[in-house]
Amino acid sequence: MQIALDAMGGDHGHEELITGALLAVKQAGLSVSLVGDEVLLHKHLDSLAPDGKTAKLIKIVHSSQVIGMNEHPVDAVRKKKDASVMVAFDLVHQGEADAAVSAGNSGATMAAAIRKLGRLSGVSRPGIASIFPTLKKPVVLMDIGANVDCRCQHLLQFAIMASAFSRINGVIKPRVGLLTIGEETGKGNSLIKETYPLLEKSSLNFIGNVEGRDVFQGNVDVIVCDGFVGNICLKVSEGLAEAAMLMLRDEILKSISAKIGYFFARKAFRAFRKRVDYAEYGGAPLLGINGVGIICHGKSSSQAIKNAILEAAEMVKRNINRDILESLAASNNVVQLEN
Amino acid sequence: MQIALDAMGGDHGHEELITGALLAVKQAGLSVSLVGDEVLLHKHLDSLAPDGKTAKLIKIVHSSQVIGMNEHPVDAVRKKKDASVMVAFDLVHQGEADAAVSAGNSGATMAAAIRKLGRLSGVSRPGIASIFPTLKKPVVLMDIGANVDCRCQHLLQFAIMASAFSRINGVIKPRVGLLTIGEETGKGNSLIKETYPLLEKSSLNFIGNVEGRDVFQGNVDVIVCDGFVGNICLKVSEGLAEAAMLMLRDEILKSISAKIGYFFARKAFRAFRKRVDYAEYGGAPLLGINGVGIICHGKSSSQAIKNAILEAAEMVKRNINRDILESLAASNNVVQLEN
Numbered sequence: 001m002q003i004a005l006d007a008m009g010g011d012h013g014h015e016e017l018i019t020g021a022l023l024a025v026k027q028a029g030l031s032v033s034l035v036g037d038e039v040l041l042h043k044h045l046d047s048l049a050p051d052g053k054t055a056k057l058i059k060i061v062h063s064s065q066v067i068g069m070n071e072h073p074v075d076a077v078r079k080k081k082d083a084s085v086m087v088a089f090d091l092v093h094q095g096e097a098d099a100a101v102s103a104g105n106s107g108a109t110m111a112a113a114i115r116k117l118g119r120l121s122g123v124s125r126p127g128i129a130s131i132f133p134t135l136k137k138p139v140v141l142m143d144i145g146a147n148v149d150c151r152c153q154h155l156l157q158f159a160i161m162a163s164a165f166s167r168i169n170g171v172i173k174p175r176v177g178l179l180t181i182g183e184e185t186g187k188g189n190s191l192i193k194e195t196y197p198l199l200e201k202s203s204l205n206f207i208g209n210v211e212g213r214d215v216f217q218g219n220v221d222v223i224v225c226d227g228f229v230g231n232i233c234l235k236v237s238e239g240l241a242e243a244a245m246l247m248l249r250d251e252i253l254k255s256i257s258a259k260i261g262y263f264f265a266r267k268a269f270r271a272f273r274k275r276v277d278y279a280e281y282g283g284a285p286l287l288g289i290n291g292v293g294i295i296c297h298g299k300s301s302s303q304a305i306k307n308a309i310l311e312a313a314e315m316v317k318r319n320i321n322r323d324i325l326e327s328l329a330a331s332n333n334v335v336q337l338e339n
Numbered sequence: 340m341q342i343a344l345d346a347m348g349g350d351h352g353h354e355e356l357i358t359g360a361l362l363a364v365k366q367a368g369l370s371v372s373l374v375g376d377e378v379l380l381h382k383h384l385d386s387l388a389p390d391g392k393t394a395k396l397i398k399i400v401h402s403s404q405v406i407g408m409n410e411h412p413v414d415a416v417r418k419k420k421d422a423s424v425m426v427a428f429d430l431v432h433q434g435e436a437d438a439a440v441s442a443g444n445s446g447a448t449m450a451a452a453i454r455k456l457g458r459l460s461g462v463s464r465p466g467i468a469s470i471f472p473t474l475k476k477p478v479v480l481m482d483i484g485a486n487v488d489c490r491c492q493h494l495l496q497f498a499i500m501a502s503a504f505s506r507i508n509g510v511i512k513p514r515v516g517l518l519t520i521g522e523e524t525g526k527g528n529s530l531i532k533e534t535y536p537l538l539e540k541s542s543l544n545f546i547g548n549v550e551g552r553d554v555f556q557g558n559v560d561v562i563v564c565d566g567f568v569g570n571i572c573l574k575v576s577e578g579l580a581e582a583a584m585l586m587l588r589d590e591i592l593k594s595i596s597a598k599i600g601y602f603f604a605r606k607a608f609r610a611f612r613k614r615v616d617y618a619e620y621g622g623a624p625l626l627g628i629n630g631v632g633i634i635c636h637g638k639s640s641s642q643a644i645k646n647a648i649l650e651a652a653e654m655v656k657r658n659i660n661r662d663i664l665e666s667l668a669a670s671n672n673v674v675q676l677e678n
Binding site: 133134135145148149179180181188189190192211212213214215216217225226227228229231232233234235236237238239240241242243244246247248251252254255257258259260261262263264265266267268269271272275276 | 585597605
């Protein structure tokens with residue numbers, strides 16, 4: 001198994017990314033191709049893994065360009081043909097890698113994946129899923145930003161693809177919920193009202209509407225929404241988790257007694273922070289592309305990069321795209337879809 | 340100043356509501372009409388405020404019906420003409436109260452307000468605003484659920500009305516942000532793309548797009564979105580705040596040292612919980628109705644009810660609706676609106 005890692009993306013620099021790759025090759029029987037400036041990457045790799053054994057599992061593939069976090073995705077992908085993220089997906093296209101992982105510009109990663117690999121047959125809109133922490137098992141939410149204006153058949157396909165991803169993660173019969181503003185049937189905007197009957201007729205394990213507050217309860221495995229709503233959900237959650245940590249610190253700094261308390265409870269605090277920190281949760285899978293790709297949070301730690309590489313490997317090993325194609329076919333027998 | 344309080348709504352029962360009313364009349368020079376079953380309310384009031392002085396500022400107005408939390412708002416309001424929330428808004432309509440407050444069924448409160456008071460002239464869609472805690476000053480987000488399918492002119496009017504509410508709360512020139520999925524102009528779904536130029540042309544202090552993570556930063560005073568997105572934002576935030584408290588408790592219970600730490604830091608924890616607890620933040624104003632109304636969270640404590648009553652009084656005193664009418668007129672000179 002060979003995973004291509006865009007070694008130029010991410011907010012924490014090459015070291016964090018390469019360390020993630022080293023952790024992954026050490027833990028699992030796979031190899032990683034680091035894609036980026038070869039001089040730079042060789043230098044970092046030599047200092048991080050001076051022993052020959054690990055280094056043998058790491059290959060460096062040169063690329064001369066980088067897409068910045070604020071560049072326009074489609075333009076950048078069109079202009080920078082030798083960008084690290086483009087080369088990473090090209091490796092997948094050429095059969096020289098099984099999957100690609102990037103912590104760079106999310107839009108550009110999606111655009112590069114579609115440009116190099118194309119859509120999976122029958123999928124109208126590939127999208128991005130994300131894993132949210134909950135009080136129980138994590139939940140998969142899709143789409144989180146690739147498709148801002150959706151029709152009901154797109155939401156049905158998100159449900160199908162996210163269910164397949166949930167199965168990869170060990171959920172046998174993923175419970176699918178439709179994100180809206182009330183539990184009763186018929187609650188929501190016009191898109192939701194059109195999507196509900198499609199999900200109901202499908203062969204998915206549709207449990208009905210879920211509300212924003214259900215996201216963190218852990219009573220549903222897959223939550224479906226359009227990319228506009230999903231992205232706001234994700235960013236609001238990230239923003240609140242960060243703000244809450246700052247507010248808590250604020251309150252603790254107000255008294256000596258609380259500071260003492262913090263000292264005794266600091267491990268619990270760290271564990272809590274990790275639990276609500278999105279950057280810790282591996283990556284967001286691109287679903288509906290003709291291959292396997294994962295977008296990581298720009299802030300990803302080496303642990304998160306490692307988790308993303310292992311997740312990508314699992315998606316390849318368990319052949320998620322075959323599962324998606326079969327589910328699409330099963331669904332097409334019941335629900336008539338337009339592309 | 341006379342505020343009508345629906346004394347039958349809310350999850351915590353009559354005592355919490357009546358205590359809130361008593362706190363309000365003690366703190367501010369106003370009177371409250373408790374609307375609901377008079378026998379029940381007299382009994383509670385006698386036990387909570389046995390002295391004549393406070394009781395003189397509290398009036399009881401009988402109503403024979405109650406709308407449940409799960410009833411269909413429009414149906415319920417049509418059928419239950421003597422429901423407490425209907426009678427409360429009728430008092431405003433008759434000039435016997437200056438504003439109405441309810442912690443009952445939100446949809447029914449909105450429906451009762453519109454039925455009894457009507458829309459403010461020139462407002463196409465009344466909506467509900469909500470106050471979100473941030474790292475700095477609270478931010479007003481509108482709409483949070485009254486209007487799920489919106490057009491751009493509705494969002495412009497939400498911005499105008501929420502700015503007026505922000506001024507009531509002491510912000511002189513409220514900074515208005517448009518909630519979307521990227522900071523750059525042009526990022527978002529089609530509704531956002533149509534709304535952006537309207538806000539830009541308006542006389543509002545429009546600062547451009549804001550993302551989900553900006554909600555809690557406190558760098559914007561008013562955030563505009565449709566009611567579907569706003570409701571999901573609110574519920575996701577409430578859900579995460581609750582889940583985070585449970586996760587933190589979980590981590591603390593795992594070790595004796597952390598439990599000791601919690602003991603020393605418990606005041607800070609309580610202050611933190613209060614800061615992220617939405618039920619503490621008074622209520623959500625109904626904006627665009629021909630009168631003043633506030634919807635409280637079902638879980639509202641007596642403190643939150645008191646805050647809502649004081650907020651309603653402030654809205655009346657500062658004549659929020661005149662401010663809205665003037666801003667609408669100013670905006671109509673610049674931007675052509677359809678109703």
